[in-house]
Amino acid sequence: MPGMPSFHAMAAMALTTAMFIAFARGRLSTEIVSLLTIAVIAVGLYFFPLPHTKPTDGLQLAFSGFGHYALITICALMIMGRGLVVTGALDPASRFLERIWKVHSSFGLLMSLGIASFLSMIVNDTPILVLLLPIFVSLAARGAMPASKTLIPLNAAVLIGGMATTIGTSTNLLVVSIARDLGMPQMNVFHFTPIVLAAGLVAFPYLWLVMPRLLPDNSTAERQKPRRFTTRLRVPAGSELVGKTYKEVMKLLPGDFSIDDKTDGPFEAGQRLNISGTHESLEEALRLLKGQVAPGWIVDRIRRNASRESEDVQVLEMVVTADSRLINRTLSTSGIADLYGVAVLGIHKPERLLQFDRDQQTGDIRIAEGDVLLVMGLPGSLQEFAQTDSLLQLEGGKVMPRRSKAVLAAAIMFGSVGLASVGLLPIAIAALGGAILMFATGCVKFDRVGRALSAKVIVLVAASIAIGRVILESGAAAWLAEALAGGLQYMPPAAVLAAIMLFVTLLTNFASNATAATVGTPIAFNIANQLGLPQEPLILAVLFGCNLCYATPIAYQTNMLIMAEGGYSFGDYLRTGLPLVLIMVATLSGLLVLTYGM
Known part of the structure; x- marks a missing residue:
C-alpha cells in the first residue's frame, strides 16, 4: 500500500472535492465557484509553492487556463456555430430533421442520436457536435423537443460513437500510442468497435427514453403564449398558392398558421388573403408559398440598405x-x-x-x-x-438571417471540420482559422460576438484546466493510481476491469482526458503484468474510461459547448451522467471479460 500523500496532493484532492460539492449543491453560481477555485490555487501555490517551483509559477499555473488552447478552441467553435445560425446556413438540415420529428418526436430523437453516434465513429466527436448543435437549437425553436432535453443525450451519443474507433477521439489515439510504446501490438481502426456497439445498444434506451425525462425544460419561448399576427397576403404570379386549393396548401404549412379566407376553388395570382399565425409560422409560410405581406419595394430597399451599410435586418x-x-x-x-x-x-x-x-x-x-x-x-x-x-x-x-452569406458560412465550417477530421490541421488551429474567416467575411460581426460566447463556460474551462494541472503536478493522480494497484490483487478479473475503468473515469471527469490516458495506461499495463492478466483488455478499460466523461461539464470540451445553449447546471450533468457511467462500466467490463475469456 502507498504511504501518505504529500501535503500538496492532499490539498489538491480536498480542493477538487470541495469544488465538486459546491457545483453539485448549486447555491453559488458556476462562475463564482470556478473563480474561487482559481483564486484558491493561485493564493495557495504562491504561499506554498510546489517542490522545485517559484511562487510566481503557481500564479501562472492557476491562470494558465485562460490562455490554454482548449479554451481558445471552444471559443472559436462557438463563434463558427454562431456564424451558421445568423446566416441560416443550417436551415435546410433543420427542416429535414423537422419533417422527421413531425412524424413522431420520439422517433426523431432516436434517429438523430443514431446519426450522431455513427458520424462520430469516423469523424472526431467535437466537430460533429459543433455541426449538430445549432441544428438542434433551431429544431427547438421550431417547436420540437426543447434543446435542454436533447443536447445532453446528443452529446452522450456522440461520445459513445467516438469511443468505438481509434480515430473517434484524440484520447483514443493517445491511449493506443502509449500502449504501442509499452510494447503492445498496434490496434487497427475498428479493433474494439464490436464491443462498443454492443454496449451502445444497452445504453441507447437510457439516452433515448430516460435521459430527456431527467432534464429540465429550460426554454423560455413557451412560458407565455406566443402572439398571433394578422396580415394580408399578396399572391404574386410565381407563388406556390396559384392553382392550388385550400386543402392542398394547408397540408404544407405550419400547424399554427391559418388562411382565414377559405375558398372552394383554386387560388389565383393577384389575390389578397387574410392570414394569421405566430412570427415563426408566418416566416415559414411565406418562404414556402413565395408570397408577400409587405410591399416588395420596401422589403427590397431594406435589404439593399442593409447590404450597403453592413447592418443586420x-x-x-x-x-x-x-x-x-x-x-x-x-x-x-x-x-x-x-x-x-x-x-x-x-x-x-x-x-x-x-x-x-x-x-x-x-x-x-x-x-x-x-x-x-x-x-x-x-x-x-x-x-x-x-x-x-x-x-x-x-x-x-x-x-433576420444574412442568407446571402449562408453558403460561405457553411463552406468555412465544413472546411474547418474537414481539415481537422483528416488530420491536416489540429482542431485548435482549424477552429481558430475558421473563426477568423467568419469575422473577415462578415458572417459574424465583432459587435455580436458576445452572443456567441458564454462567460460561464469560459471561466469553467479555465478552472477545470487549472485543477487538472494541480492534480497531476501535485502527485495526487500518481498516489491514487498506486493505491488502486495495491487493492486489486485479490479481485476477480471483471472487478479489476471495472475498478480501472472507474478510476480513469474519475480522472477524466475531474482532470482531463489526456491526464487520465497518460496516468492510466501505464498503470493498467503494470497491473496486468503483476496479476498475470492479458494486457489488452486492461488497456481498453483505460481507453473506455477516458471516454466516459458524462458526469461533469468540465470533463470534455463538448460538455462545455452544450452548457450555455441548454442552460444546464452542474447538477444536470451529474443527475443524468452518473447512471450512464454505471451502465457503461458494467456493460463494458462484462463484454471485455467475455471477449477475452478472462
Whole structure:
C-alpha cells in the first residue's frame, strides 16, 4: 500500500472535492465557484509553492487556463456555430430533421442520436457536435423537443460513437500510442468497435427514453403564449398558392398558421388573403408559398440598405400607445414605409380587441391602442419609427438571417471540420482559422460576438484546466493510481476491469482526458503484468474510461459547448451522467471479460 500523500496532493484532492460539492449543491453560481477555485490555487501555490517551483509559477499555473488552447478552441467553435445560425446556413438540415420529428418526436430523437453516434465513429466527436448543435437549437425553436432535453443525450451519443474507433477521439489515439510504446501490438481502426456497439445498444434506451425525462425544460419561448399576427397576403404570379386549393396548401404549412379566407376553388395570382399565425409560422409560410405581406419595394430597399451599410435586418414587436398618430389608421394610409423605410409584417390584437375594425373599402385592419405591430427594418429606422409615432418596443427582437452569406458560412465550417477530421490541421488551429474567416467575411460581426460566447463556460474551462494541472503536478493522480494497484490483487478479473475503468473515469471527469490516458495506461499495463492478466483488455478499460466523461461539464470540451445553449447546471450533468457511467462500466467490463475469456 502507498504511504501518505504529500501535503500538496492532499490539498489538491480536498480542493477538487470541495469544488465538486459546491457545483453539485448549486447555491453559488458556476462562475463564482470556478473563480474561487482559481483564486484558491493561485493564493495557495504562491504561499506554498510546489517542490522545485517559484511562487510566481503557481500564479501562472492557476491562470494558465485562460490562455490554454482548449479554451481558445471552444471559443472559436462557438463563434463558427454562431456564424451558421445568423446566416441560416443550417436551415435546410433543420427542416429535414423537422419533417422527421413531425412524424413522431420520439422517433426523431432516436434517429438523430443514431446519426450522431455513427458520424462520430469516423469523424472526431467535437466537430460533429459543433455541426449538430445549432441544428438542434433551431429544431427547438421550431417547436420540437426543447434543446435542454436533447443536447445532453446528443452529446452522450456522440461520445459513445467516438469511443468505438481509434480515430473517434484524440484520447483514443493517445491511449493506443502509449500502449504501442509499452510494447503492445498496434490496434487497427475498428479493433474494439464490436464491443462498443454492443454496449451502445444497452445504453441507447437510457439516452433515448430516460435521459430527456431527467432534464429540465429550460426554454423560455413557451412560458407565455406566443402572439398571433394578422396580415394580408399578396399572391404574386410565381407563388406556390396559384392553382392550388385550400386543402392542398394547408397540408404544407405550419400547424399554427391559418388562411382565414377559405375558398372552394383554386387560388389565383393577384389575390389578397387574410392570414394569421405566430412570427415563426408566418416566416415559414411565406418562404414556402413565395408570397408577400409587405410591399416588395420596401422589403427590397431594406435589404439593399442593409447590404450597403453592413447592418443586420431586425424584426421587432412594438405596442401602439395612446399618443400614437397611427390609431384608427390602416397600414396603407399610415405612410409608415415611405416615412421611415420599415415594413409592418402583421398586427396582433389583444384579447379584449379581437373584433377587428376593418376599413369598409379596402378591408384593411384599423390600428388601435394596445395593438402590437410586427415591424422589419434596420436598427436606426426602427428606433426613429418607435420614437416619432409613440410606439413601445418590446423585448425579444429577432435578427433576420444574412442568407446571402449562408453558403460561405457553411463552406468555412465544413472546411474547418474537414481539415481537422483528416488530420491536416489540429482542431485548435482549424477552429481558430475558421473563426477568423467568419469575422473577415462578415458572417459574424465583432459587435455580436458576445452572443456567441458564454462567460460561464469560459471561466469553467479555465478552472477545470487549472485543477487538472494541480492534480497531476501535485502527485495526487500518481498516489491514487498506486493505491488502486495495491487493492486489486485479490479481485476477480471483471472487478479489476471495472475498478480501472472507474478510476480513469474519475480522472477524466475531474482532470482531463489526456491526464487520465497518460496516468492510466501505464498503470493498467503494470497491473496486468503483476496479476498475470492479458494486457489488452486492461488497456481498453483505460481507453473506455477516458471516454466516459458524462458526469461533469468540465470533463470534455463538448460538455462545455452544450452548457450555455441548454442552460444546464452542474447538477444536470451529474443527475443524468452518473447512471450512464454505471451502465457503461458494467456493460463494458462484462463484454471485455467475455471477449477475452478472462
